[in-house]
Amino acid sequence: MATTIKDVAREAGVSVATVSRVLNNSGPVSKPVAERIRQVTAALRYVPHSGARSLITARTNTLGVLLPDLYGEFFSELIRGMDRASQARGYHLLLSSAHSARPEFETAMRAMRGRVDGMIVMSPHLDSRTLYENLPGNVPAVLLSCAMRDERYPVLSIDNVAGAHTMVTHLAALGHRRIAHVSGGRGNHDAEERQRGFVKALRDAGLKRNPQLEIEGDFTEASGYAAAQALLARPVPPTAIFAGNDAMAIGVLSALNEAGKRVPADVSVAGFDDVPLARYLTPPLTSVHVPIDEMGERAANRLIASIAGDAIPRRRHERLATRLVVRASCGHPPKQKGRSRS
């Protein structure tokens, strides 16, 4: 049915070995013969069977990608970055998502073994144990935003703590003393780091941590919306709300607007990620810029390098720097009408 190398060889009047040599530039072939073979190959629309090839070369030229639930702009960007890097080096992407839960993660991991040369795993919900036990021993892997303490696998992550710290410090510098945080959810690595940055910045600014002003969300707009409503219902609401990502910040903006609060006149709002649309929100969102596509790109490049057997960089754990992006959604707190503390 499908044309094989034999068909090409027969048609061109040569042996399969010669055809193979032409197609892979792996050996000397005379000009005219090579030319004829190329012609026949094109005419027959022949494409080598990658499975058969990988059988002998032990390479699939494919990277496995394991992601959590896909949502929003974030993953489009991430995948875009990985794809760009992969294509440039002749690799394909075998994608599998929705593996926040453990059993699905294990299944997906197993299913990939054998069809990929390496794996990129993003699994902000799983603990080191589960990761270790399921990561393939035989192929290299790069982790994204994972809770990996040691250096057994290279990990790429966002500098969440510093990013959140910078943001909260910025808010404090604007004069805010009641700064709320809507976190991305317990058990999520990025979310917890961002919260750590928040807490640390409060302390560094000499502000007291207030449980009333910390709410757990789940990185969705809906959870940000609900969180803001809850915060507004507090006896003394916050003057600034720092959301764990832009999606939740959007939900926060929505709730504030609905409640008749002006941003930033009444309440300041800040996000994290700085997705492309952040600057087009009303008002434009102050956020922490994360180079998402670059993270994807780096992960792929790093994996490909380690597949190729390149020397492993000394520092396996790499943190991507963030950048504070100040826009109109944050300003000074409103003049205190009630008591001012401390």
Add this chain to the structure above:
Amino acid sequence: MATTIKDVAREAGVSVATVSRVLNNSGPVSKPVAERIRQVTAALRYVPHSGARSLITARTNTLGVLLPDLYGEFFSELIRGMDRASQARGYHLLLSSAHSARPEFETAMRAMRGRVDGMIVMSPHLDSRTLYENLPGNVPAVLLSCAMRDERYPVLSIDNVAGAHTMVTHLAALGHRRIAHVSGGRGNHDAEERQRGFVKALRDAGLKRNPQLEIEGDFTEASGYAAAQALLARPVPPTAIFAGNDAMAIGVLSALNEAGKRVPADVSVAGFDDVPLARYLTPPLTSVHVPIDEMGERAANRLIASIAGDAIPRRRHERLATRLVVRASCGHPPKQKGRSRS
């Protein structure tokens, strides 16, 4: 290095045939033997080499997915839908993006041949000719949002014309007579269909088409922003702006807000797609709902069915229905003379 079926056989003291039978449930094996084999398989963490297997079964259990440039929420949703359906049926997704241009499309298509059992192709920028010439003859394919006139391949698309028509009719019913359209760009299939719906609805509402009120964008927030600025500069600006997708509508909102226009008091704004965050915009965006993830899901299911050799549905071309979602961003046009005094 990697463990093979032979290792398992040796370790379990049986032949490779028996191991194979156990792993594929393809033949009678005695209980105790099967049990031992399963144990050894697990202990050795053996996973069959998919390439070798596909060599003989002629199946890869992989779907190839060719997408244009990834952006925004749209593609996260789409991929999520495809992945969900694929996983449920034991298929993997081999993803490749950024193929708006012809040569890249051809390369990507060729690279996939041989590693997939079927292909999902989304290529709103390419013409039928190019598509035909590059679509694989040997594996089934499903097209998304493609300009395919005949029925050679099944096509799934959004009912863009009806969606746009409904929206514009809605705006006209609110009293708008100067309705602008920011289109998604010439050469993009979805964009052109939406524009057709816009034009048709104008006519049906007895409104005259006005070139001054039609601007070409490219589905990005930035282009929506620029378009709105241009529209505001018109001698007589529109009272409603219908953007070809939500991203551009976001840009429009941003520009209007910056120009001090109130939405919907001064100008109404509508989008298309109804991405998850549309309801959380300020103001919440009136849009045309498109079941994006369902489209991905259906595409995958349909492809898998045709791989399995299921009977092909009579109507190969399937249009997904859209739904008007009315929110606060659209209202009646301002009174003719009494322009807002703010």
Add this chain to the structure above:
DNA sequence: TTGTAGGCGTTATCAG
């Protein structure tokens, strides 16, 4: 119920 052996499409190793 189990084992043996042939072959799937490639590439790599030899001879020529």
Add this chain to the structure above:
DNA sequence: CTGATAACGCCTACAA
């Protein structure tokens, strides 16, 4: 420079 031919890991008749 070119052509046989032996792997690669697996599945599947066919034989036992």
